Amino acid sequence: SGALVQFRINGHLITPDFTISEADKEIVVNRIKSLAEMDTAQSHVAADGNFSLNDIEFRVNTYPCGETYGEKVDIRLQDSKNNLKRLEDIGFSEADLNTMKDIVMLPYGIVLMTGPTGQGKSTTLYACLRERGCEDNVIVSAEDPVEQRIDGATQSPIKVNTENEKLSWTFEKAIRAMMRQDPDVILIGEIRDKPTAKAAIQASQTGHLVFTTLHTRSAIGSVQRMIDIGVDRNSFLAEMDAIISQRLVAINCPYCLQRVESKYNRLLRDKDLARLEEGRYSYKSNGCDKCSHTGMAEKRLPIVEIIKFSNELRDFFSEKRGLNETEAFLRKRGYRSLWDKGMDLVVEKKLSLDELCSVLTPDEEIGMASDTEGAGED
Template identity: 35%
Template structure:
């Protein structure tokens, strides 16, 4: 129960504060006790304390209008000392504190200001709750790599725990560990799918794959540093740090925001040492952002969504999703399974690795070191009374044979395979020795997909491509009347790239009797394509051109992703 309200002079009296400090562990806790004793709400106490100490009262809304100076007081120090440096609208330095009695922090700050150029300085006071809330919100945008220093003479053998948060990163003693952890932390914040560590003759480039393209994030000087970074990656991936002449593959997990994230690691020797690529597999990413994963969230056209849904509801058969690495094949299969997961069917998946967790679905990770391959796992799944099966990828003839047989014996099978388009899939299965008649009997349909970057909505403007670009893109002048060309200039929202987010485009092939006969007879590809056209096939290029016509992307982007027909 709070004490009776007392005068402000009594609250801020030195003897009263000393008494409160005896009851608390720090001056900061004393301030909290004083606020309780004063019996005022947060705003009332803030105004009263600001008037007493001669400081400007600062709310969380006021903090958001200023620019934080984490180079003066780092994010970690701001958390620890509850004092943040800002530059206000008048380009003046304002120090906002929640503890005006902390003499040590004031002395520490004035010592840091000695070597700083002359600038007007003022103090502000904020409530503890507002200051902490502001710091929590800033952790989502501040880059960990910007707050650490890298030297060439650090010890990479320190095995600090891989905890991915700014406070843990900055409290780590080894600078190499801090560099690796902060690189991963910033990649997760940026939504990168891959991290590339490229060793050069004089150092290392760090790049992220954002929206499907590589973006250089930082350059690290010093060949010693690059070697130690690679050694650190090998240690946490349980790879051989002494082996530098052959490629190595591994994986590890990090803990970020109370969830585990898998990273697949590929180490490759190069002319100056080794390169590393870390693929980020955040199995909670899609479901965490959108609660439920569905085909709508992937941006497919209505016709492609209707195709996948129709084939997903069939009682048996094979649905193939194809495309290159990183085209979203697995996510599409997950979305299809999520939509049909009613709890009435036994759904079993075998994957390498399990990329997203699906409630109510038995998901089996491949473990080749222990002998659990796709083929062996798929055989075991068939004895587990499944209704629907997902095979992460068809990689070898044995897995292909078992998947086809499963689809022929009353099971619905979802799987992915690497191929450029729906027609190349036929050749892939033929090359793996699968009987063509069994394959076409089991196959319900094929979906080929790509991901196209979308114009940033914040900086998009009307545009008119050059005649040369239109000709190179295979567009006839007669069709241009329906096009609404747009281009984005680049802004802070899209990091200056002009693109924000990606959308899936699809090519679908649904099998009818005519197509099955042609494929079983191994007819010429031209005949199969002609029959598919008559059946309503729309190519990847046509889907991409539709996005340009709607002003959602550019001709340069679709030329990068799809070939001109």
């Protein structure tokens, strides 16, 4: 018995050969909560907090597990001094990097970053703000929480007061207030509801470039997700500049590559199998001293799909569309999915098929879209 300790490194869960004893478990948990300025007496509800030590930011979240097991504590570490990356440092392909730089310099509109938690969305958005620069731009943000401080930017943490709603500092209130700060660029941590979405659209309509995130699995599904939130379709489409969906993948260690036949081969389409060596072999690192026997390079790389909006695309989305119909339309205009780009890395031996399939599911064959297809899925 006792507390199990685990580390998530490059997206993979690693369990070291030690635990915290039952006698010390509550002492350790309460010490962490005290450092994070959290109420140690409240163990029956989830809570968030943070603290800094030696320029490392510790973001703490607790989750109640009942009287028998106490609390689960999750700690996320960030280098508060050196973690603000440039777009060039993140690892985009040359084509995607150039597209991102073009998007960053747009004068107004909405740029949506989508993807699950922990896929580097915030890091990419901060890099976009750094690319735009604070020397010639007023940059204002509303975030929950502020993950990194940007020199010259005005950043505000969202605070919810459950006892008195009037004292809450919400995304909607922050957006309306920041309009009086005469910003050029706005960062909204996340669109969660209709009021926030409407405020973001209004901010764009008055001549601001708005960066924000939305939790959807794909770029294609993001339009319908915004509509489902309750915003006016035409108002939203008129302001839409780009949707960027991102995943992070662990790259093969180049020193211990081995040719393998992946168990995931059976999931691939014929055209994907044809890209593998002899129609079945790909590469995976087995682990060595160079990579501390993890099989992974030190840095994960992003895979991104980017949809830039044109008037033609806005007209297309002016009516409800199915996912297959949308993808077929975009592919005729050069669109490549997350899976397509991931397979490029597999063919280049940078990425194992196992790793790709742990993050994404293979694209389906695109057929004729039916009128009843579920356009609201993402």
